[in-house]
Amino acid sequence: MIIQQIGAMSVRDRIVHSALHLFAQKGYGSTSVAEILAAADVNAGSLYHVFPGKQDVLLAVLDAYLEGLEPMLLRPAWEGVTDPIERVFALLAKYRAALVSTDCTYGCPIGSLALELHEPDPAVRDRLARNFEHWVDAVEQCFIDAGDRLPPDLDRRQLAMLALATMEGGVMVSRTDRTMRAFDDAVAAFRTYIDFLQAKSPVNAS
Numbered sequence: 001m002i003i004q005q006i007g008a009m010s011v012r013d014r015i016v017h018s019a020l021h022l023f024a025q026k027g028y029g030s031t032s033v034a035e036i037l038a039a040a041d042v043n044a045g046s047l048y049h050v051f052p053g054k055q056d057v058l059l060a061v062l063d064a065y066l067e068g069l070e071p072m073l074l075r076p077a078w079e080g081v082t083d084p085i086e087r088v089f090a091l092l093a094k095y096r097a098a099l100v101s102t103d104c105t106y107g108c109p110i111g112s113l114a115l116e117l118h119e120p121d122p123a124v125r126d127r128l129a130r131n132f133e134h135w136v137d138a139v140e141q142c143f144i145d146a147g148d149r150l151p152p153d154l155d156r157r158q159l160a161m162l163a164l165a166t167m168e169g170g171v172m173v174s175r176t177d178r179t180m181r182a183f184d185d186a187v188a189a190f191r192t193y194i195d196f197l198q199a200k201s202p203v204n205a206s
Contacts, residue, residue: 012050014040016060024109027116028058055121058113062127065110069134084145085194088163091139092187095167096180104178110135111168136160148203159197166190 009017018039022031033054037047051057077094078087098106110131117124140160143150150156166186173182198204 011040011042011046012060014042015047015050015057016064019057020061020064020109023058023061023113024107028113029116055124059123059127062110062113062124062131066127066131066134069131069138074138084142085149085198087142088139088194089187089191092163092167092190095171096183096187099171099174099180099183104174104180106171107175108168108171111171115172132164136164139163149201150197151200152202154197162193163190 015036019031019036022035022039026035033044033047036054036057037044040047047057051060073094074091077091081087081090095106095108110128114128114132117128120128136157137160140156143154143156143159150159166189170183170186173186174180
């Protein structure tokens with residue numbers, strides 16, 4: 001399909017970009033097609049030529065988040081950070097910075113959509129799951145790269161899932177309380193646990 005180009009961005013990309021920001025700000029259910037059209041500066045015919053419906057726009061947004069995980073989140077968070085364990089905390093610090101810069105109104109977009117869409121269509125649920133999975137994959141690899149600094153029998157996948165729960169829970173409670181305390185407390189507890197695990201490793205215990 002040939003998509004008309006407007007400036008440097010195609011009609012499709014303008015729609016996805018606009019919907020991505022609107023869904024993050026207002027939620028999927030509270031965002032109307034008319035608002036997406038206005039933000040993208042396209043007419044209804046252009047939208048429905050590319051997307052059969054609003055849910056198809058959501059699928060494209062979730063694909064965009066997945067494609068942007070490394071270039072838009074991981075790479076900036078990890079710039080200049082070579083230690084694999086510190087990379088995990090640098091990633092958590094990226095979310096902290098987002099909370100601080102928005103006066104604790106920031107919400108992880110994937111987490112927010114997952115909470116909002118209680119019974120999502122299978123295609124939407126699959127995209128949400130893949131976004132979480134790829135985040136966990138990246139963090140798990142950090143713990144794998146830590147090698148014998150962590151106990152050899154440690155389930156690094158489980159530890160990466162705990163990192164995800166720490167981030168999502170900390171963001172949610174700090175967003176509710178409008179203070180950084182919950183996020184900082186959650187990350188501090190996670191740091192204490194990581195320090196405990198490192199102390200248990202044979203390479204450090206001797």
